[in-house]
Amino acid sequence: MFISSAFAQTTSAAGGDMMSQLSSMLPLVLMFVALYFIMIRPQMKRQKEHRAMVEALAKGDEVATAGGLLGRVVDLDEQNLFVEIASGVKVQLQRQAVTQVLPKGSLK
Template sequence: MFISSAFAQTAPAAAASGGMTSTLTSMLPLVLMFVVLYFLMIRPQMKRQKEARAMIDALAKGDEVATNGGLVGRVVGLDEQFLQVELAQGVVVQMQRGAVVQVLPKGTLK
């Protein structure tokens, strides 16, 4: 009595043909956000990782290095995964290659 009958209406034919363009338009911001994310975050991080890997692979005896634990010393021995670093005269420690964060200029340690 108080509720009127509801009838479903069909969409006009012109709106049905524009469905593909509306889908692409709605996906465009998502694609643009991914592109911006790639160039601002992912690509620079991959570049830093590549540079760090090249630095670790290029380590040689006599290089002066700083580690992520704050130790500074001279490389006296190398292995495939480990290296021996002389911290003070006669004090040699063995650590993983990945612990090296920076190769210091020659003559830093005196």
């Protein structure tokens, strides 16, 4: 008796079944949309700005690296750059290690 009444309930609710599935998916979709606008989109924007900054590096730019080194770019190629961190001391770095281009004259 119990099983037959359970089948009867599921068949009578077939019209509302599709609507209940959509309403149960709505919070998941809204969470993904919020996640996109709060986390994913700003991160993509920061990556794009960093890529443009790294591509625009030129000789003479004063830079700060991810490791905390401050120096002046003395030479560069497609993947690497040479940064002078002290008089006569040059360090080879990957371009991606540069986190910030400093204003001219900030290094003494």
